[in-house]
Each structure stands twice: as structure tokens, then as C-alpha cells.
Amino acid sequence: MAVPAAPPAVFDAGLGWRKHPQIALRDESFGALAYHFGNRRLTFLKSRPLVELVASLERYESAQQAIDDLVPPHEHERYRRALARLAASEVIDVR
Amino acid sequence: MGSCAMTPNQTAEHDQAVEDPTETTDELVSDDLLVEEVSIDGMCGVY
Numbered sequence: 001m002a003v004p005a006a007p008p009a010v011f012d013a014g015l016g017w018r019k020h021p022q023i024a025l026r027d028e029s030f031g032a033l034a035y036h037f038g039n040r041r042l043t044f045l046k047s048r049p050l051v052e053l054v055a056s057l058e059r060y061e062s063a064q065q066a067i068d069d070l071v072p073p074h075e076h077e078r079y080r081r082a083l084a085r086l087a088a089s090e091v092i093d094v095r
Numbered sequence: 096m097g098s099c100a101m102t103p104n105q106t107a108e109h110d111q112a113v114e115d116p117t118e119t120t121d122e123l124v125s126d127d128l129l130v131e132e133v134s135i136d137g138m139c140g141v142y
Contacts, residue, residue, distance in 0.1 A: 044131040082129040089132055 011084035013064040016095040017057045023091050025055065034091050043091050049075075050082055054092060 019025070022038045025045075032051040034043040045051050053070050060066040063083055071079045086092045 040134075042133045044133070046128050046131060050129050078129065085130045089130075 011063075011080075011087040013067065013080055013083070014062050016061055017063045017066075017083070017087070017092045018095050019054055019057060020090050020093045025051065027051070034086075036090055039090060041089060043086065043089055045086075045091075050079065053079060053083070054086065057092060058095070 020036065022036055024035045024037065026033045026035070031045040031047050034045055034054075035041075036043070045054065049071060053066055056070060057063060057066050060069065063080075067076050067079055067083075083092065
């Protein structure tokens, strides 16, 4: 069965986000596997910094603050887009 | 095999990045490599 293309991401980095409560993360050598118990999707997080970012979102007032603190400046835009993708896949959601 | 076929699928966004290198920057490729989705619907015996 094909995976439908994700809808346009509605991701506002100025808001507070968290790992979705129905997501379980399992550490892997490449990063982590995220399994969603609701939609039964598997998502591969293919970098350790992204795993740390997702797991740490809840500690920050906004996703942007988490990015500023955990991601090198030249990678900010790339990780914002990754979070937007994860928001569209319900790996993260707004608190 | 029918509904039991093991058919992990990449997203359309990922496929586009792979199939159309003329419109793909290094940044887009890297961005895609950060996140990849698969579906396990249709896999038998994994639950």
C-alpha cells in the first residue's frame, strides 16, 4: 500500500511542540525509529541531533528555541524543514 | 500475496528528490535524508 504524500506541513517554529504522545522512539545506529500507535506509521529519524531535538522539544517554550540551542546555525533551516515534515506525519504535535 | 505483501514505501517527496536530480540541491537531498517514512500496513505477523 502506498503512503500518501504528507499534507502541506503546518509548522510554526514559534509555538511549543512535543513528541506526539502516541509516538515511541527506538534508538538505532542511524538515529531512531519512530512508531505511531495511532496511524501505524514508521518514521526514520536519520540523525542523532534530530532525535535529540525531537525528544527535547517539550523542554523549550518554542521549537525555534530548541533549534537555536541544539542545532548548529548553518543547519537551522534544514532542521526546521525536518520538524515540519515530522509535524505533518504526527511525530510531533503542538502542546 | 495480496494484502500480506511487505511493501514499505518511500514518500512521494523522497521519490521526487531521487528521481529528479536536476531540481535537487544538496540541501534538499540532505533534508530528505533526515526523515523517511514507511508504511507497515499490510505486513502480516508483525503485530
